[in-house]
Amino acid sequence: MSKPQDESTTHFGYQTVRKDEKVQKVAEVFHSVAAKYDLMNDLMSMGIHRLWKRFTITLSGVRRGQQVLDIAGGTGDLARVFAREVGANGRVVLADINDSMLKVGRDKLIDGGYTGVEYVQANAECLPFADNSFDIITIAFGLRNVTDKDAALRSMYRVLKPNGRLLVLEFSKPIYEPLSKVYDAYSFSVLPAMGQMITQDAESYRYLAESIRMHPDQDTLKGMMQNAGFISCDYHNLTGGIVALHRGYK
Amino acid sequence: MLLPTVLALAAFEDLLNKALDLDPATRQQLNQQMGRSLLVNVQFPHLSILVFFDEAKVRLTPAEDHLSHEATATVTASSFNLLKQALQRAEILNQSGLHIEGDILFLQTLHNIGLQLDIDWESGLSQLLGDVTAQQIGQGLRSLFGFAKQAAQSFLQHSGDFLREESQLLPIKWQVDDFIEEVQELRIDIERFEARITMLQQQFTSTHPNPLPNGDETAT
Numbered sequence: 001m002s003k004p005q006d007e008s009t010t011h012f013g014y015q016t017v018r019k020d021e022k023v024q025k026v027a028e029v030f031h032s033v034a035a036k037y038d039l040m041n042d043l044m045s046m047g048i049h050r051l052w053k054r055f056t057i058t059l060s061g062v063r064r065g066q067q068v069l070d071i072a073g074g075t076g077d078l079a080r081v082f083a084r085e086v087g088a089n090g091r092v093v094l095a096d097i098n099d100s101m102l103k104v105g106r107d108k109l110i111d112g113g114y115t116g117v118e119y120v121q122a123n124a125e126c127l128p129f130a131d132n133s134f135d136i137i138t139i140a141f142g143l144r145n146v147t148d149k150d151a152a153l154r155s156m157y158r159v160l161k162p163n164g165r166l167l168v169l170e171f172s173k174p175i176y177e178p179l180s181k182v183y184d185a186y187s188f189s190v191l192p193a194m195g196q197m198i199t200q201d202a203e204s205y206r207y208l209a210e211s212i213r214m215h216p217d218q219d220t221l222k223g224m225m226q227n228a229g230f231i232s233c234d235y236h237n238l239t240g241g242i243v244a245l246h247r248g249y250k
Numbered sequence: 251m252l253l254p255t256v257l258a259l260a261a262f263e264d265l266l267n268k269a270l271d272l273d274p275a276t277r278q279q280l281n282q283q284m285g286r287s288l289l290v291n292v293q294f295p296h297l298s299i300l301v302f303f304d305e306a307k308v309r310l311t312p313a314e315d316h317l318s319h320e321a322t323a324t325v326t327a328s329s330f331n332l333l334k335q336a337l338q339r340a341e342i343l344n345q346s347g348l349h350i351e352g353d354i355l356f357l358q359t360l361h362n363i364g365l366q367l368d369i370d371w372e373s374g375l376s377q378l379l380g381d382v383t384a385q386q387i388g389q390g391l392r393s394l395f396g397f398a399k400q401a402a403q404s405f406l407q408h409s410g411d412f413l414r415e416e417s418q419l420l421p422i423k424w425q426v427d428d429f430i431e432e433v434q435e436l437r438i439d440i441e442r443f444e445a446r447i448t449m450l451q452q453q454f455t456s457t458h459p460n461p462l463p464n465g466d467e468t469a470t
Binding site for chain 1 (some may be wrong): 253256257259260263302305306307309311312313353
């Protein structure tokens with residue numbers, strides 16, 4: 001992974017861009033894909049993203065009455081399950097920086113009868129919540145799009161209650177070399193073609209493949225979580241490390 | 251813990267809770283245990299599960315989650331088969347091969363609840379199909395389950411006997427238990443042996459800080 005050129009620049013896929021430019025570009029990607037986000041997730045992962053999310057729910061150890069924050073919650077896959085699990089005395093907040101994604105998620109949850117979820121448009125780097133507010137924080141396939149990941153992790157640590165846990169579900173580095181080659185071929189050939197066919201937007205899915213390659217690997221992300229203050233950090237490789245679930249406690 | 255194991259645990263949790271929803275008396279008894287948890291450890295094959303009793307839900311999570319929660323009681327069994335047999339007996343305590351820690355009364359209460367479990371298939375089905383149809387299917391299911399259970403037990407017993415006694419393809423239970431015990435003893439012996447080697451190495455290093463003079467290192 002190459003380093004950004006200086007403090008004012010960062011990665012946008014394989015390009016080096018100004019930090020404020022990345023926010024704008026990521027926003028454009030998600031405005032473009034929001035309407036067909038769920039369909040694309042199912043097609044791209046062949047439905048396996050549902051299993052990865054179920055794994056995340058089980059390892060969250062969620063209980064009735066707990067306060068849960070789902071950052072970059074997108075179309076609400078995790079928030080929906082958490083809303084059911086925490087019950088009437090619990091609280092679930094679905095946060096996303098992108099209003100198009102938030103609108104799709106909100107409509108989907110309300111249509112599904114989940115009326116108790118709160119919706120907040122928020123930047124993960126400066127979460128608009130009081131210190132020690134949540135028992136569980138999740139961020140699924142969102143951290144790699146955040147401009148300043150360290151700031152985001154620090155912000156999550158701040159709003160997490162003592163003994164609370166953070167779960168980061170994110171694309172990672174395949175641990176088997178042959179799988180890595182097949183995965184590369186799939187990501188850079190099939191994904192953009194599929195994106196073009198379904199959303200008429202190959203560029204957004206090319207960014208997806210590039211941003212995955214630029215995202216910190218398993219051990220680097222674990223170190224970043226530890227630097228932010230999280231303890232007992234661990235990670236589980238899923239589907240040969242294509243995705244990893246990182247977990248840390250406050 | 252691996253993805254398939256956690257997913258299997260999640261699927262079993264869903265199934266268990268759906269079954270408990272069909273037995274309100276048991277659900278009510280379990281609700282009285284709210285906030286308590288049971289840690290189940292099986293040594294062979296290695297498996298640790300935390301059973302947490304939440305409001306109207308029994309939650310199963312990999313036991314690494316006990317980091318943030320101290321179990322009310324812990325049951326450790328040397329094998330899954332042994333645990334299964336212990337759960338089927340009226341008295342769970344004082345059984346050989348089963349190690350119990352924590353709140354014994356809580357454990358005995360859970361065990362008694364488990365023994366009385368009575369799933370009301372008709373109530374569950376009536377929510378989907380209406381009362382009359384549900385009752386007919388429920389009776390069918392009950393007799394089917396009774397028959398299936400009997401048939402399965404009979405089949406397992408006969409096939410098991412055949413495989414063990416006649417064909418000798420499967421080992422007899424006491425042979426398996428002996429084997430597990432021997433494996434555990436061997437593991438403990440290896441750990442002791444390893445510790446002894448480490449101790450000897452440390453002793454040797456402290457008395458011979460520079461074992462081979464320069465120039466002799468390639469002598470052999």
